[in-house]
Amino acid sequence: MIYLDYAATTPISDNALHVYSEVSKTMFGNSNSLHDVGTSAKNLLEHCCAELATMINGQEKGIYFTTGGTESNVLSIQTLINSYNGTGNHLITTEMEHSSLSNYFYYLEKKEGYRVTYLSPNANGEINLSELANAITNKTILASIQHANSEIGVVQPIEQIGKLLYERGVLFHSDCVQTFGKISVDAKRYYLDSLSISSHKIYGPKGVGAIYLNPSVKCNTTDSNGLLPGTANLPGIASFITAAQDAHNNMDNEHARLLKLRKHFLNLVNNQQLKMEIIGTDGPQIPHIIGMILDNIQGDYAMLEFNRAGIAVSTGSACSLEHKQPTKAILAVGKSETDAKQFIRLSLGQRTTISDLEKVVEVCLEIINDY
Numbered sequence: 001m002i003y004l005d006y007a008a009t010t011p012i013s014d015n016a017l018h019v020y021s022e023v024s025k026t027m028f029g030n031s032n033s034l035h036d037v038g039t040s041a042k043n044l045l046e047h048c049c050a051e052l053a054t055m056i057n058g059q060e061k062g063i064y065f066t067t068g069g070t071e072s073n074v075l076s077i078q079t080l081i082n083s084y085n086g087t088g089n090h091l092i093t094t095e096m097e098h099s100s101l102s103n104y105f106y107y108l109e110k111k112e113g114y115r116v117t118y119l120s121p122n123a124n125g126e127i128n129l130s131e132l133a134n135a136i137t138n139k140t141i142l143a144s145i146q147h148a149n150s151e152i153g154v155v156q157p158i159e160q161i162g163k164l165l166y167e168r169g170v171l172f173h174s175d176c177v178q179t180f181g182k183i184s185v186d187a188k189r190y191y192l193d194s195l196s197i198s199s200h201k202i203y204g205p206k207g208v209g210a211i212y213l214n215p216s217v218k219c220n221t222t223d224s225n226g227l228l229p230g231t232a233n234l235p236g237i238a239s240f241i242t243a244a245q246d247a248h249n250n251m252d253n254e255h256a257r258l259l260k261l262r263k264h265f266l267n268l269v270n271n272q273q274l275k276m277e278i279i280g281t282d283g284p285q286i287p288h289i290i291g292m293i294l295d296n297i298q299g300d301y302a303m304l305e306f307n308r309a310g311i312a313v314s315t316g317s318a319c320s321l322e323h324k325q326p327t328k329a330i331l332a333v334g335k336s337e338t339d340a341k342q343f344i345r346l347s348l349g350q351r352t353t354i355s356d357l358e359k360v361v362e363v364c365l366e367i368i369n370d371y
């Protein structure tokens with residue numbers, strides 16, 4: 001099978017798997033226990049916090065490990081709201097956040113009485129800075145704006161967004177699940193109050209993630225363990241940090257390789273005059289995500305045909321598929337519901353080769369000709 005769904009999840013790397021197994025066997029102590037076995041586990045946990053903090057240019061005491069990107073997103077927003085001591089009730093986000101955030105914002109709006117502004121991007125998927133500035137009022141508590149989109153791969157001007165929010169005194173959360181380990185994520189430079197990361201997108205184990213919470217945010221928790229009390233998943237965390245280090249050390253090379261693959265694919269599509277539109281090619285982009293709208297062919301049908309031909313692609317983000325929602329990013333960039341139904345996403349990864357992408361184009365041609 002040619003796997004082209006790396007934005008949904010990745011296989012665990014050999015290094016990460018090895019560390020998972022070793023830590024499970026040899027560092028099995030509870031990091032909350034005071035004896036030596038517990039202390040060794042605690043030391044390893046602290047080492048993992050320090051390593052991750054370095055990778056995102058943050059402080060060690062701001063790192064909290066979670067069960068993944070979804071929990072990191074919800075817990076970040078909850079924590080930022082709880083830290084706020086003013087009388088505001090206004091939140092800002094975008095129309096194209098991952099469902100873990102958009103569902104939580106709907107909940108906050110419908111059940112908790114917050115006012116939420118959903119910013120629309122331009123045709124490339126980028127958020128407009130002056131629209132963001134205009135949306136801020138003296139009641140605004142926070143803004144949550146993703147670093148890169150999981151469906152079309154557009155990267156937001158996060159540094160300028162962060163600076164603007166900082167100058168206006170608005171807390172800033174960014175979902176960095178699709179960017180961490182792929183492009184630079186810099187908590188300080190982006191003026192982030194919180195950010196979320198997931199392990200299984202970068203060849204780490206599933207069920208592990210992290211939040212970075214700027215230590216200047218007053219964390220109104222009564223628990224001495226901070227945001228997430230309980231026994232730390234040390235094998236998962238150590239394995240995740242191993243995958244993160246590998247991704248980080250190889251980030252520039254892998255980025256260049258994926259960019260080359262992407263360009264090759266776009267050239268093939270052009271040369272063959274395939275009837276499809278690639279979304280967001282003009283703007284800043286993470287290279288591994290290629291979102292496209294097929295001309296007059298249902299995405300579900302195309303996905304099944306690709307599957308029959310031995311190629312795994314997706315019709316959107318895995319979480320929205322479960323609820324059969326059309327891909328939000330496609331609607332947000334101004335496409336119709338019909339277009340959204342014709343959307344498929346290729347996401348490239350470590351094992352993707354030029355010949356995989358040539359095969360995709362071949363199968364695309366067959367699907368288009370047979371339809």
Ligand SMILES: Cc1ncc(COP(=O)(O)O)c(C=O)c1O
Binds near residue numbers: 008148175178198317
């Ligand atoms: C942008 C983004 N945020 C959050 C998540 C959720 O992460 P997890 O699967 O670790 O809960 C995903 C997963 O697809 C994602 O792409």
